[in-house]
Amino acid sequence: MPARVTTLKELAAQLDLSITTVSRALAGHQQIALKTRERVTEAARQAGYVPNTAARTLVSGRSGFVGMVLPIRGPNLVDSFLGEFVTGLGEGLVSHGTDLILAAAAQGQSELSVLRHVVESGRADGVVVTRIAEVDERLAYLRQRNFPFVAHGRLLDTDFAYNWLDTDGAHAFGEAFDMLYDLGHRHFGLVTIAEPMTFRHLRQDGLAAAIARRGDPSVRLDVATAPRFDRGARIQAINRLLHAVERPTAIVALFDELALSVMEEAARAGLTIPRDLSVIGFDNIVASAYAPPGLTTFDASIRQCAREIGEMLLTIIGGRPAAPLTRLIRPTLVSRASHGPALTGKN
Known part of the structure; x- marks a missing residue:
């Protein structure tokens, strides 16, 4: 020794x-x-x-730290998605001798103000930004400061050059529709959020494009929307779909937590999944495998994506590449037991 x-x-x-x-x-x-x-x-x-x-x-001239702002918007500090993301990011950074700083943005406090403090205090050499909004002031600020960052997600404005990694939700939602359509479903439901997030638009656009490609006038889509962290409003919106006179035979949810809520409410309504209702989610969080009968979803490789984002950011900090680093990852369908053929005679 x-x-x-x-x-x-x-x-x-x-x-x-x-x-x-x-x-x-x-x-x-x-x-x-x-x-x-x-x-x-x-x-x-x-x-x-x-x-x-x-x-x-x-x-x-470097701190050896990378920063990330965690907004406290719901009852829990970290939801299932962010829990996996933070774990992967920390793993990716520590393997290169860099540590992760988490800065909480309290309810009522803007993420931008917390981000400014992290950047201008010199505590971090770069930052990771998640859950990109349609118009994202955080990215505009970081770009103006010329501060190293990687976004998990994309802006709708493609003229904004920046570093990002994202999963192809549009392709996944198109794939979900095609699979359900081929199983005989014609009446669909979409459970989504009210917040102006770009991943919401991209996934919904992928679903709409798949519907348009079929050119089938018998296809019907009902949309249930609620604020992300308002559980009461979410349950009400889901039940409006489930208790409609002509309810959907298949529901696609923006992400797994919404899909699991659909499955819970369907069970309360006496519906059997997938005989009476097919449900598909997105993300493949841990709970999706254990919620009976097992949620069919798309694996977004959250933990691995976060590791890669950490490595991308360290590359940017170390060398500042001439062109932005970008990567689009295609999610993988995880086929479980929550989807099946449409019942004959169902709407």
Whole structure:
């Protein structure tokens, strides 16, 4: 076992490397060869050396942290989606020697004000932005500041050049419709949210495009909309679909939490899934596999996407690529037991 070291100078001497090389290796600089970075990191671990963050910041001009703002809008600090996302992001960053700062935006407090504080305090070298809105002031601010960031999601305005990673919800919703149509369904329901989020538009547009491609006048679509974090309004909207004189035989939900609410309310209404009603969600959160009879959904690879976003951001911080980094991931259908053929004679 190597002797315990307490200073960067001692660690550098033990490795027969310059202090600058060791400092940059511990900070994950891409200019340092991967083998050297791995050697330095392993030696530091074995010797019990913990870098002095303040000193490292003075030397490198970087904090070694990446920031993310968590808005507190519902009863829980982190929902199922964000829980998986934050876990993946943290995993992706820590594997490169960078830590994640989470800054909470309290109810009634704008995310932009919290984001400004994270950026202007110098606490983070870059930030990750989630749940992109139709007009997103956070991205406009970061672009104007020329501050490194990656968005999980896309703007509707394609003239705005920025770094993003997204899942192709439009394709998934088109695929969901085609599958249900081929099973004989003609009366569809869509459960969505009222908030002006771009993922809502993209998924709904994918569904509308798939309907239009069929050119079948017998296809009918009923839409139930409610504020995302208003459970009472959500339940009312879902029940308007389920208790209509002519109810849908298949419902596609914007994301899994809405789909699970549909399944719960359907059970209360005495409907059997999938005999009486087919339900499809999006995200493949953990609960979707256990809610009887098992929710058919699309796996958005939340955790893996977050890891990749972390790696993209570190690349941007380290080298500032000439062109924005972008990636569109196609979700995978996870076929469980919540969808099936339409009953003959059903609307």
